[in-house]
Amino acid sequence: MRIDVVSIFPEYLAPLELSLIGKARQDGLLDLSVHDLRDFTTDRHRTVDDTPYGGGAGMVMKPEPWAQALEAVAATGPGADASAGAPAQKPVLIVPSPAGERFTQAIAHELAEEDQLVFACGRYEGIDERVLEWAAEHFTVRPMSLGDYVLNGGEVAVLAMVEAVGRLLPGVVGNPESLVEESHSDGLLEYPVYTKPSTWRDREVPAVLLSGNHGKIAQWRRHEQYRRTAERRPDLLEAFDAGALPRADRTAFADLGYDVVDGRLRRRPEA
């Protein structure tokens, strides 16, 4: 996969040289470049922003440096050479913004299938909206939010999204099994984990995990997923397919205050 990140603070993206993502780049699994938006300006001051039409606080990012930068990264991307015959896949342009669609594990999986991702890091009040309209001719444009809070710019969001997508690329995570049993892989939060010693500061590891009974362990872990999700993220249970749950799992949900109605979990009204 090829990833291009455009930012006025390229140094902010330095952590992408570390750990799993850094290793994936070294191993040739991920071809990632960071570009300085100011390199695509033409004035002496390398200006990237201007005052907003209509007035108001802050500054808005000028459109032309963005168009120049995005044209340059698309022109050198894997889809640029259509001579191979197959229709070129448009690169995906991800614009981090609190006004974007919510980034999820499902979207990380979708993005991991793409040939080229381009991340456009906005700063100030954002990028002139016409850039997104224009870019739709050359890219699949996806404004994307990490969550309902405001960061100072897109760079931190890009670090998160590149890591979430990059670890799904074949060969990046050493043991692919670890991608299966983790939070959000099945619409639930992950079960709690423990390691040695079995007694630590008077606290015991749950006995079932020492029992060697793999069926019981799997069931306990599943029920812990239900308990945690009900407690911390009940919203996730609305989409959970409860149609084929074994009786013991229905009982576990009943103990948490949920009944199964038409294959969906329904919170029992408080008595």
Ligand code: ADE
């Ligand atoms: N830029 C500023 N806030 C953001 C957020 N919550 N998610 C993604 N990008 C952002």
